[in-house]
Amino acid sequence: MKKIIDFTVRENRPLTDTLFFLTLYAPELPEVAAGQFVNIKVEGSPEIFLRRPISIFDADPAAGLLYLLIKIAGKGTARLAELKKGEKLNILLPLGNTFTLPGKEERILLVGGGVGIAPMHFLAKTLRQKGLHPELLIGVRSCSDVVLRENLEIVAPLHCTTEDGTFGEKGFPTAHSVWRKTFDRIYCCGPDPMMRAVADHAFRKGIACEVSLENTMACGIGACLCCVTETQEGHKCVCTEGPVFNTKALKWQN
Amino acid sequence: MAKLAINLAGLELKNPVLTASGTFGYGTEFQDFIDLSRLGGFIVKGTTLHPREGNPYPRMAETASGMLNAVGLQNKGVDYFIDRIYPGIQGLKTNILVNVSGSTVSDYVETAAKINELEHIPAIELNISCPNVKEGGMAFGTRCSSVSEVVRAVRQVYRKHLMVKLSPNVTDIQEIARTAEAEGADSLSLINTLMGMAVDIRKRKPVLSTVTGGLSGPCVKPVALRMVWQVAKAVKIPVVGLGGIMNAADALEFLMAGASAVQIGTANFIDPAVTVKIIDGIEAYLDANGFGDVREIIGII
Numbered sequence: 372m373k374k375i376i377d378f379t380v381r382e383n384r385p386l387t388d389t390l391f392f393l394t395l396y397a398p399e400l401p402e403v404a405a406g407q408f409v410n411i412k413v414e415g416s417p418e419i420f421l422r423r424p425i426s427i428f429d430a431d432p433a434a435g436l437l438y439l440l441i442k443i444a445g446k447g448t449a450r451l452a453e454l455k456k457g458e459k460l461n462i463l464l465p466l467g468n469t470f471t472l473p474g475k476e477e478r479i480l481l482v483g484g485g486v487g488i489a490p491m492h493f494l495a496k497t498l499r500q501k502g503l504h505p506e507l508l509i510g511v512r513s514c515s516d517v518v519l520r521e522n523l524e525i526v527a528p529l530h531c532t533t534e535d536g537t538f539g540e541k542g543f544p545t546a547h548s549v550w551r552k553t554f555d556r557i558y559c560c561g562p563d564p565m566m567r568a569v570a571d572h573a574f575r576k577g578i579a580c581e582v583s584l585e586n587t588m589a590c591g592i593g594a595c596l597c598c599v600t601e602t603q604e605g606h607k608c609v610c611t612e613g614p615v616f617n618t619k620a621l622k623w624q625n
Numbered sequence: 626m627a628k629l630a631i632n633l634a635g636l637e638l639k640n641p642v643l644t645a646s647g648t649f650g651y652g653t654e655f656q657d658f659i660d661l662s663r664l665g666g667f668i669v670k671g672t673t674l675h676p677r678e679g680n681p682y683p684r685m686a687e688t689a690s691g692m693l694n695a696v697g698l699q700n701k702g703v704d705y706f707i708d709r710i711y712p713g714i715q716g717l718k719t720n721i722l723v724n725v726s727g728s729t730v731s732d733y734v735e736t737a738a739k740i741n742e743l744e745h746i747p748a749i750e751l752n753i754s755c756p757n758v759k760e761g762g763m764a765f766g767t768r769c770s771s772v773s774e775v776v777r778a779v780r781q782v783y784r785k786h787l788m789v790k791l792s793p794n795v796t797d798i799q800e801i802a803r804t805a806e807a808e809g810a811d812s813l814s815l816i817n818t819l820m821g822m823a824v825d826i827r828k829r830k831p832v833l834s835t836v837t838g839g840l841s842g843p844c845v846k847p848v849a850l851r852m853v854w855q856v857a858k859a860v861k862i863p864v865v866g867l868g869g870i871m872n873a874a875d876a877l878e879f880l881m882a883g884a885s886a887v888q889i890g891t892a893n894f895i896d897p898a899v900t901v902k903i904i905d906g907i908e909a910y911l912d913a914n915g916f917g918d919v920r921e922i923i924g925i926i
């Protein structure tokens with residue numbers, strides 16, 4: 372069941388100039404699953420009118436803790452970056468569908484780019500808890516963008532590409548040597564061009580692929596029909612029928 | 626405890642708070658947040674004769690204190706509504722109104738005739754802000770002649786409460802309102818969205834796929850309020866006010882300006898439980914100010 376909850380900021384940790392990590396607390400955190408997102412009300416300016424959708428990086432319902440990895444993209448996220456410990460944040464959650472969890476023996480690669488590593492972290496943790504052993508590949512611009520390494524390395528063997536070659540392999544994630552291994556399933560979240568490239572790569576190798584989309588949203592609960600993506604079955608709402616889609620359902624491969 | 630019930634030209638509302646079409650889905654999207662039976666009623670998405678895919682993404686742009694949308698009446702058509710949606714919501718203890726949209730007069734008529742057969746739909750809201758295909762895409766609601774034509778035609782087949790929703794994109798709203806009244810509308814609702822646009826200076830392109838879209842939210846409230854006030858003075862049938870209502874104070878402004886009921890639209894996106902707060906807030910205001918009945922404040926200014 373979806374809820375509107377006032378969270379308290381436990382910690383706001385800057386990671387880079389543009390990335391920060393929020394730890395939020397609420398006594399009655401609902402169950403959340405990998406792939407789902409939350410919709411945050413940002414106070415303080417009439418220019419920030421709608422809620423801001425953010426993926427779940429991690430959650431600990433027993434402790435009432437919710438973790439979010441956010442990039443400053445504009446005015447709303449800039450305001451969130453200024454949050455102080457103890458401030459309140461009104462959040463609508465949990466929203467959206469979840470990743471399809473695979474069968475026991477499958478070999479799985481998770482690919483995250485930018486803040487797209489947030490849902491990949493939660494998914495990797497979930498898969499580990501189910502006894503699976505996913506590998507995690509992240510693609511970033513430069514070594515300073517490699518954040519939360521400790522969190523990531525605990526949940527999966529970590530591979531990395533940087534565009535400038537300052538960490539891991541140089542280039543885009545689709546060129547990483549980890550692809551020489553055989554995988555049965557790919558999950559990906561990141562900037563649109565990256566997801567399309569990964570989906571294409573997976574398609575050509577005949578591997579099932581799920582991606583998590585980030586369309587702009589007004590309501591987040593399926594009421595406005597603003598967030599649609601084109602699918603084989605017509606327009607679908609990213610906020611309710613996504614954000615996770617099997618790339619076969621999208622109109623990406625022509 | 627002030628009385629909140631309103632009789633809207635025969636349509637009994639337990640309170641004057643309805644929700645606006647296109648902002649409240651089919652009601653069920655809000656069941657986690659509110660008890661739908663608390664509402665005076667809700668108005669489902671714009672429904673057309675045939676299924677519509679709507680406009681391409683992007684369909685939304687945030688603005689200061691509001692938003693632009695260009696959804697383009699995406700819906701699965703009236704038959705889908707009747708077969709698949711209606712059975713699931715007909716038992717709800719509130720008024721369910723269907724927002725009827727179309728691009729030709731015969732589309733409106735056929736859709737209204739089908740809805741007329743549904744026992745648990747006591748009223749339709751005729752959305753005349755749609756582009757009129759025959760008139761080269763100009764909205765039905767912007768010219769008295771086409772308002773007259775579409776309302777008259779629908780009136781002939783629709784026998785229950787006919788609410789006509791007016792477009793604000795006109796020079797003389799009173800003239801349009803009188804035309805709809807003369808052709809047999811039972812009530813009028815206004816405003817639909819105001820035409821606007823937004824440009825992405827980074828991409829040097831319009832934000833919306835359709836370039837222009839409909840503006841809604843608190844930024845339109847002063848315009849909406851002015852039009853509701855003008856229309857309430859121009860016609861004898863009841864007027865339903867909407868446009869930027871975010872809280873009980875906003876709703877009270879519309880009631881005082883002459884609206885017999887209000888609709889809550891974009892506010893549902895920010896707080897899905899806002900409708901119930903508005904109902905409670907209206908009641909609290911009436912009690913605190915010694916009014917025994919909400920009807921005492923309607924048109925009080």
Ligand SMILES: Cc1cc2nc3c(=O)[nH]c(=O)nc-3n(C[C@H](O)[C@H](O)[C@H](O)COP(=O)(O)OP(=O)(O)OC[C@H]3O[C@@H](n4cnc5c(N)ncnc54)[C@H](O)[C@@H]3O)c2cc1C
Nearest residue numbers: 424425426440441442444445446447448486489585586587
């Ligand atoms: C399901 C979902 C999950 C998301 N998860 C995360 C996450 O975990 N961490 C994170 O940092 N961000 C995430 N985003 C993106 C985030 O919602 C946007 O970056 C944010 O809403 C921008 O708000 P703003 O006020 O800072 O930017 P604005 O001032 O509104 O806009 C600034 C720029 O950001 C772009 N932008 C606006 N909205 C979006 C959007 N929805 N997606 C991409 N770009 C946008 C605009 O086009 C504009 O160029 C997610 C989005 C969705 C839909």
Ligand SMILES: Cc1cc2nc3c(=O)[nH]c(=O)nc-3n(C[C@H](O)[C@H](O)[C@H](O)COP(=O)(O)O)c2cc1C
Nearest residue numbers: 645646647671694752816817841842868869890891
């Ligand atoms: C996303 C969205 C979709 C809408 N769809 C419809 C529609 O299908 N039919 C209609 O008559 N009005 C539609 N409207 C207009 C609203 O019902 C309402 O008239 C308008 O938004 C002004 O009210 P508000 O400021 O309270 O939202 C839509 C508005 C929005 C924001």
Ligand code: FES
Nearest residue numbers: 590591593596610
């Ligand atoms: S954001 Fe409103 S339907 Fe998805």
